[in-house]
Amino acid sequence: MILFLLFLVLLVLGIVYFIKSKKNNEPNDKAKKTLMASLVFFVLFVIRCVSVDAFMMLGFISFVLGIGYFVYCLFKKQPKKKAICMILAGFFIFGYAGCISDSEPTESSPEVSTTEKVEKTKKVEKVEVADLRNTDAQAWCDQNGFKLSKEEDFSDNVAEGGFISQSPAAGTKLEKGSTVTVHYSKGKEPTMEDKNALAKAESYSSMMHMSRSAIYDQLTSSYGEKFTAEEAQYAVDNLPQ
Structure with a gap:
């Protein structure tokens, strides 16, 4: 937000300087520099919106280059104003990016309720499936926490309504909540x-x-x-x- 405000302020000042220079027939160097600075802040704002990490890296690179340029100016005995500006700009960008990174909320995994934790750690109880041939299948499933699925098939050996088979077979250990399928006879298949x-x-x-x-x-x-x-x-x- 600060970068965008700086961009707007410099843009307005650049336009004012440009209009003023045109009216007075003066050189518009000041307007050009101000507009160029506004463009720089706009680019920084775009980079910051795209990625905070990239914005931080840009500041770090600017800071390192500024130090390198400063050392170069020392040896060459050249003005160090630009080098100092690069160092300050890099330091400002790097520090600002760090503040943004710290202030942004980090995603945390939703808290798991105590009941859900207990359910996850508790082993699922397994119950041995009974022989449902001579048992009320629905009543047995309701009492033991199973779901019942009834199927009807033709049978040449079992009278209509009689028990044919069950799945899984009797004696199988099955987790509660599972489905037990019982097949009943529809009688002989008609010719x-x-x-x-x-x-x-x-x-x-x-x-x-x-x-x-x-x-x-x-x-x-x-x-x-x-x-x-x-x-x-x-x-x-x-x-x-």
Whole structure:
């Protein structure tokens, strides 16, 4: 902010000197020097905005060059005004950059609450999964801190609604909060004839409003659809209510 204010002040003074010299038909050397100084402060302001480290490095370089030039002037017995200005400018820039760096807040990691620290250091409890074949799976999962996922699959060996398998298997140690998947039977997978019988049964039910017993008789009749008793029974059992 200081650099920008200095830039504005010198810019205004340079413009005033330039206008004044034009009105009085005087040399505008003073205006040129003032405007050049304002340009220097503007460049310093831009560098400071881009990177404080780069701004600090610029001050350090200016300070070192100023000392080198001062020593050179001593040996050559030349005026040392420019060297002193370089040293002072470098010292000012380096010191100012250091003040900026110290005053800027450093990012700190958010504090972790005591509860979160305890949770992180505490080992996750593992529980042995029970055999859910003859157990209420939902009740067991609720009591032991597990999530239950129910899946239905066709099975030729397990009756509809019966237990097929579970994942992970019984006896596996699992962290609390994990998911236990239990597979239940949807009964035997219907054959193509079963599906055809069901389609016919749905047609008789919706279009002719026949009773289930009448549909069964029609499906198994030798004068009707000629389905087997098993196929007709599957169709009647799976008709929409």
